[in-house]
Amino acid sequence: MSTLNPNDQVLRQILTATRVIAVVGHSDRSDRVSYQIAQFLRQVGYTVYPVNPAVREIEGQPCYPSLHEVPEAVDIVNVFRRSQFLVGVVEEAIGIRAKTVWAQLGIADQVAAQLAQAAGLTMVMDACIKVEYWRLGIKQ
Numbered sequence: 001m002s003t004l005n006p007n008d009q010v011l012r013q014i015l016t017a018t019r020v021i022a023v024v025g026h027s028d029r030s031d032r033v034s035y036q037i038a039q040f041l042r043q044v045g046y047t048v049y050p051v052n053p054a055v056r057e058i059e060g061q062p063c064y065p066s067l068h069e070v071p072e073a074v075d076i077v078n079v080f081r082r083s084q085f086l087v088g089v090v091e092e093a094i095g096i097r098a099k100t101v102w103a104q105l106g107i108a109d110q111v112a113a114q115l116a117q118a119a120g121l122t123m124v125m126d127a128c129i130k131v132e133y134w135r136l137g138i139k140q
Helices: 008-017 033-043 083-095 110-118 129-135
Strands: 020-024 047-051 076-079 100-103 122-124
Touching: 008 122, 008 129, 020 033, 033 047, 033 076, 033 129, 076 083, 083 100, 083 110, 100 110, 110 122
Parallel strands: 020 047, 020 076, 076 100, 100 122
Antiparallel strands: none
């Protein structure tokens, strides 16, 4: 499926079918939004892998330098990097055969979106995965 900022029905399907999320740009600082969103995702039942080459470990869990290092298949690549890095993240997501790239609030790039769509990935941009989870009433 290739979709850009899908409708609520598709978002609901993505969030209910997803089991594994890689958080690119996951911080090891608890005051950062990436840390807080990743913690929420863990609490509601997703397996979350932190991806950040500048961090070795987050609360005892290994932090991976790239998506290629994540030890299992990834459903959603949740991005907390500036828009200028989104094309590179999408290229990595394509390389690992992720299903969806989800760029958090304020993160968008049309070239990255076109690249994702051409590869058959679903692309969500400028949207918070936690906000959408709650808004759609997802239950894990």
